[in-house]
Amino acid sequence: MAELRNCPTCGDFFNYTGVRDVCAKCAMNEEKMYETVYRFLRKRENRAANIDRIVEATGVTESLLHRWVRKGRLQPALFPNLGYPCDKCGSLTTTGKLCVKCTDEIKRELNTIEAAEELREAMKEQDRATYYSQKDRK
Incomplete structure (x- = not known):
């Protein structure tokens, strides 16, 4: 059963079903940011980029990068300088x-x-x- 929650990113209400931690609008924005980061990391010269460099080049927040690495969406085996605290x-x-x-x-x-x-x-x-x-x- 869905639970009504506030989106931690924008503050809007959304039905939390255990799949996403943010509302649908913010989830779409996160997917766009993920695609940007993934395209950046796919380039040979950027594969060894550290988190600070990725944040600087793509504009994605550090916490979002950490979440993606923790969930396994960005794998440290492919990108060796990635991790989470x-x-x-x-x-x-x-x-x-x-x-x-x-x-x-x-x-x-x-x-x-x-x-x-x-x-x-x-x-x-x-x-x-x-x-x-x-x-x-x-």
Whole structure:
């Protein structure tokens, strides 16, 4: 079922069905901008252009470029200097929500936490150990 929303670009109301995040008018404008960017990147000399260069040459916003890369419409395999910001640090990444550096940092922190948990469990086991002594029986 459709949900009534405001278009984040122009502010008009539109029925959100989960397909597009903007109204039909803005979606058509975005498609025109996408075609402009794609034509620009298809030229051999522009394939290695970075995001700043693409914004300067085409007039498309940086956030729109990031969205297209995140959705897979512009693929970093074909255009190597494209990416979108990491959700944690803001550096460019091409896969997932986090860059490689942040992913490795989180993995290290998780390993540290797991090691600390194992140490705590081992210490609890040592504290639980019960020692019995036998009394002399006559």
